[in-house]
Structure formats: C-alpha cells, structure tokens
Amino acid sequence: MLAIDPAATVSPSSFSSPSDDATSLLMQVLDIYAARDVVQTLTEAGGCDWSVPRLNRIRQGKSAVPALSSDEVSSLQALLPSRPAHYAAPKFQFVDLFAGIGGIRRGFEQIGGQCVFTSEWNKEAVRTYKANHYSDPQRHQFNSDIRLVTQPAGLTDEQAIYQHIDQTIPDHQVLLAGFPCQPFSLAGVSKKNALGRAHGFECEAQGTLFFDVARILAAKKPPFFVLENVKNLKSHDKGRTFAIIMATLDELGYDVADAADSATPDAKVVDARHFLPQHRERIVLVGIRRDTGLSDGFSLRALSKLYPQQVPTLQSLLEPTPDAKYILSPTLWNYLYQYAKKHKAKGNGFGFGLNDPRNPNVCVRTLSARYYKDGSEILIDRGWDQAQGEADFQLASNMALRPRRLTPRECARLMGFEAPGQSQFRIPVSDTQAYKQFGNSVVVPVFAAVAQLLSPLIEQHLSQNT
Template sequence: MKDEEGLKLIKELLEIYDQGFIAQTLNDLGFDSWCRESINRWVKGKADRKLSHGEFEHLKSLLPKPFQEQGHEFRFIDLFAGIGGIRRGFDEIGGKCVFTSEWNKYAVRTYKANHYSDPEHIFNEDIREVTLSDREDVSEEEAYAHIDNLIPDHDVLLAGFPCQPFSIAGVSKKNSLGRAHGFECNTQGTLFFDVARIIQAKRPAAFLLENVKNLKSHDKGKTFKIILEALDELGYEVSDVNYDGPQDPKIIDAKHFVPQHRERIVLVGFRRDLDVHNGFTLKDIRKHFPENVTTFGEILEPEKEVDDRYILTPKLWQYLYDYAAKHKAKGNGFGFGLTGPNDVARTLSARYYKDGSEILVDRGWDMEAGFDDMINQGNRPRRLTPKECARLMGFDEPDESNFKVPVSDTQAYKQFGNSVAVPVFRAVAKMMKPRILEAKLKIEKRESKAA
C-alpha cells in the first residue's frame, strides 16, 4: 500500500479517534508494533512506514460507509447537525447530504464516525463564516452571494437550530442605517437568522426545522411569531401553521416511537411557488407510529455486562434520595426518575452526565424499605450507559450496537441529550419525500424551459 494512501487514511481517522485507539485496534488484530507514539511520528513525517494491505483494510472499515452507493433522489444540507439525528431519516429515503455544519468538536467526531462524507460533501464548523452574520460591514447582497458560493445547491434544508432570545433593538448598526428589512431586521442576533439567510440565498424546495417545545411559548409567543412571519416572507408554506389547539401536531412526543417522553416542535415548509404543500400535515405522523414501541427494559444491556461505574455511589444516591424526599414533603414533584422495564423514561437531557437523576435504571430498589439499612446494597440505581442512550434515542435497535461513540461518557451524554429521537424524524422524512420529489421535478422542468 502506498505511503500517501495510508497516511491520508490515518489523518482522516484522527479526526474521529485518538492515536491510542487506532494503535490498539491494530494491535488487537495481531498487527503489532503500533503505539500512540509511532502513529504520531509517522503523521509528523518523522518515520518512514507503510501500512500492510490487512492494516489498511481494517482501518478503512472504521470509517462509515455510504448509506447507498448510487441513485440518490435528492440533495440536502444538515445545519446545527449535532450527531446527525435528523440526517439519518433523510439518508434512508434516498437523500444525499452535501453540506454539514456543527461547531462542537466532540459532536463532529461522533458525526464523522457514523455518517459517510463523499468528496463532494463540505463540512463547516461555524455557520457564521458562511452567512457572515457576525460582519456588520457586509451588505445583504454580499452575504447572499457568499452563501451561494460556499453552500452547494440542495433540495432540502435540515436545521435543529438553538433557540435564542430575539432582540430587535441594538442588534446591528444596519438597523440604524435603514439597511436591514423584514426578517433581516427582526431576526438578527439569533441563529435562526443564519438559517433564514441560507434559505433566502439557496431557495431549497423544502425545509425541516426542529426545536424545543418551549420555543412556541418563548417570550409570550413573540419569538415563534417572528419565526413564522420570517418563513412566510421567504415564500414558504409551513405545515399546520394556523393550528393553536392543545394537541398541536407541530409538537411531537417521541414516546410514540421510543420509551422516552420527549416533546419537540417540528416545522416543515415547502416553497409556495412550487405548489406542492397540498395540505401536508404532521397529524399524519400517527400513520407511522410503530405497532409495538420498544420497551425501556428492551433497550438495556444485560446487567452482568454493565460496568459498576454506572451504579450510583452510596453518597450520590443518598443525596438524590434526600433531595427528592425534601421536595416531596413540600408538595413538589422534583426528584429523580426511577425507571422500570415497562416505564416511559423522562426526557434525556444534556446534563445527564452530572448525576443521571432524570433517568435512573431501577435495579430492584425497594422504596418502602428502610433507606439507611439499604443504602450500601448492590441494587442501587444506575445511569444508562452510552450504548443504552443510543438505543433510547433510536440511533440503535435494542439488539444492536452499530452506532459508534468515539468520545468520553461525559461528551456522549451531552450529545445524546442534545439530539433528537431518530425514529420521529425518520417518519417525517418519509412523509415529506413525495412532495420533495414533486418539487424537484417542477424545478427541473422550469430550468429546462428557461434553457
């Protein structure tokens, strides 16, 4: 194997795994004489070395493979991508991801470990480098031209953008100069603004935006109203936009797909001029509910295979128990979530790494027994393992472990807590597909006539 090919492969792997892991995986298969230092020296050009064919093929297998080799039906981009939870459903329905943006370096490692990137694919860390939203000396026209140049053409835009407070006053000098207008004025200083700029510059046929349920009520509903007005101004028809009842179809609870209560707001929009919306409603997601939802017990690893470090220490368990008892006495509902095999778990959050209190695996603790006598017994609750978190979020099936987690437990918990429940967005992707393809065909016909 040529040196340059092996070196290129090693460098690609180092964007995901550390030198120790790469060396260990080679040594475990009998390819000895590798260590962290030998890899460092080779990458820095201080050692002349070749990978054998077996070594090369093994290391190559650590990289994700394309979901399908050819025949992609449409193209999409993945913004504020996290670890790719929204992307997976669109890969599965024949989409090709051509651009990804994610700023967290640990999330990027997990994303790259699990999602294939072909030579055409572009990876961006800070979306503001593309939208120029942090530049006050750039006109709207210059920003749009910059976006159009850096982001490939695509049919669908995906974005799980973070929610930030909207502040119209004092956001930019452009306002005082009278240069900004419409959504450019009203959404500046937020990450939604970057999404809106990309939509304006690239005009995708459709988009899917995801956020926390509270986005709808944030600032007495003003934030959500501004977002919907901006999307309308951009020329898109958003599904279920006028629905304001208690069972809003835009708010989807993952409990219908996985054993976890996790409500997220989902906005699906189609370009109005393409006339493909045709009554699209997220109410129809009910048709995609699985007949039998995986139980919490089914996502758990065999107890004998779970490392003891996931079991709460006596001190932490005592603290959580006392904390819950104190609030219970005051009539509050605050406390840990002890979850049994047939229960629906609470929402996994990014703070799970701190104490795991929202989802503790019940290992047979008797809440009615004397606590002081039982505190040191081995059946204290435990945290979920990262593998179990992957299953709870729908990245893996209960009996699988295909999703790679190349980061520490702390980072893994943050990533899964910030992610989405994959089956929810797999269902939405399937619902969107016919309209995406119809819109794509209409665009192609228009371009053909114009030519």
C-alpha cells in the same frame, strides 16, 4: 475496544509503501478516535511498533506514515462509515445545519437523500458525526461555525453576503436545522423603514442563530426545510421569538405545516413516546416553498399513521451486563434520595426518576444534556421498591440494590440511533461527551417519520423540475 463494523466497505487495494492514500486514511481515523484506540486496532491487525507517541508525531506532521499492510488498511477503513448504496444515484440533496451527531440526517438518507453540506461547531460532536456518517470527498463539505458562511468577515453589503452564501453552500432540495433557541435583539430599524433592504427579517432577527438559517433560505431558496427545537420555543420570550420566526419564514415565501394550528396538542409538537419509551416533546417546523404549490393538505397530524404498532420496551433497550461503574455511588444515591424526600415534603415534584424495566409500559423522562452529572432523570431500578420507604433505604445503599444510570449505549438506543440489542452506532468519545451528545440530539425515528411523510412531495417536486 473499538467496535469494527463487518459491513464496512473495504477497498480491495493494499498499500505496500507509504502513500497519500495511506496518510489520508490514517489521518481520517485519528481525526475521530483517540490515539490509544487506534494503536489497539492496528496492533490487533498484526501491525508492529505502533504507539501513542508515534501516532501523535504523525498527527503533528513530524513523522511519515509507514507502509500499511492490507490487514491494517482494512482495520482502519472498518472504523469509518461506509458509503450508502443509494449515493451512487441519490434522489435529492440536503444540508445538515447545527447537525449535532446527525439524528435528523439519518431519516432523510433513508428516503434516498444525499448530504452535501454539514455544519457543527462542537468538536466532540463532530467526531461522533464523522464516525457514523459517510462524507463523500467529492460531494460533501464540512463546516464548523455557520457564521463563517452567513456572516463572512469583510463583507457588509447584503447582496454580497447572499452571493457568498450561494457560492459556498451547495445546491440542495431540503434544508435541515436543529438550531438553538436564543433571544432576539432588535436592530433598531422597523420593517417599515427597511423596505429598501433585501429582507425585512434582517432587522428583527439580528444576533440569533435562526437569523443565519434565514439567510441561507433567502440565498439558496430550497423547496423544503425541516427545523427542530424544544417545545418551549413557542413560549420563549413570551411568544415573541416564535412569532418572529414564523413571520420570517412567511416573508421568505414558505408555508409552514400546521402554522395556524390552535388545537391541543399542537400538530407541530411531536412526542417521541409514540416511537420509543421516552417522553420527549420537540417542535417540528416543516416548510414548503409557496411557489411549488405543494403545501396544500400537508399536515404533521398524518405522522400518527406512521407510529409503530408496538413501541419497544425499556427492558429491550438495556444491556444485559452493564459495567458496575454505572451504578450510583452510596453518596450520590443518598443525596438524590434525601433531595427528593425534602421536596416531596414541600409538595414539589422534584426528584429522581426511578424506572422499573420489568414494567412493559414504562416511559422514561426526557434524556437531557446534563445526564452526565447524576443521571437522576432516568435511573434504572435494580430491586429497590420505592414504596417501602425509608425503612429500606439503608438496605438500598448496598451495591446489589442501588439504582444505576443508563450506559451511553443504552442512550443511543433510547434516542433511536440503533435498534434494541445492537451495537452498531460508534461512540468514539468519553461517557461525559456521549451523554451530552445524546441529550442534545433528536429521537431518530421521529424524523425518519417526518422524512417519510415529506418524501412524496420531494419526489413530486423533482419530477416537475427535471
């Protein structure tokens, strides 16, 4: 059953006859949710003669949208995110690249920002993004593959490409991007031989998605950016990838916070365990355009001042009565147990991560995009004491004691998309897709803290340029 947000904004108008508005509303909902779920919602609203085949015909343009009652309109609108109150007068604009399900976006909306451009190629992630993030039809653009913007077909001249980017992407003050980490390929031209080109990085960063971010920075020149990646970006390709990234950002006129940090731990590497009970290290690059004069003194080390006084416990994130389908099957549990036992005998650290929710200090491993396969990195203990060893393993094979994996709702809470005990984040996709999406996402409170740390500089820049 679809969860309807009682706080969602509902238009006071009702539809007594088919209209463009009714068609647009229904198509928006069908773009996000499965037809069977929409049928259920409309039927519960008192509608009649709704069926999956009928909605599919409407989706395909083979049938018109019938008259919708006010209850049906309200039910459909409640499935869409409401307009944030501050969008009436936002403090600044930002773009959300490689957006996933919008984890970084949330923090920058919390400090008064308005998203004006989103790019995400994964269709299933887009469904979840659209279910939870408002899109102003007048001020927001949605893009699939960013290369359609940064590498437009038919354009080869660099200046023409930059002009195309400038015209396509709205003006903004902050660029957000959780770009994938890829190898860099040399174009065969050194910077020394490329002085006649618009940017030397064009020769170094070809073939990577960071290259597309760099082109947008070069074309739009936003005062600030926040880039996110896995911790291993620093060591990727023996450090060459990271060196090119940092050199490129410097060439584009940006100072990166803590760029020269040689301390341990590096201030640019932030562990989510300070906010939620999950060990998840990510590298955060905060860039400030050098000519703003605002970069002096800014450091991510100040994030420690924004750590919550108490990290939520794992127990507080768990659902009270999760479905039994999340309990591991005897076959899978036996495989994981024997696999861990074999590697332990060899002196390896491979194995499952069993977590006792009764322990208030437990911190789980990193939730990964492969979690849907077996859930082995984060298992919830349901009574089997690992210390008792194999003597109790057969006993643990019964359903009462076998551990379980997290539910998608619990993953949403572990990643900070909703507070403990809440069910406000909409999950319109299958469990498999949800696990992939949460595993690929960022921990929301981390970037909410980064946004809060950057907020005074954004406001200072705006006050100096208005």
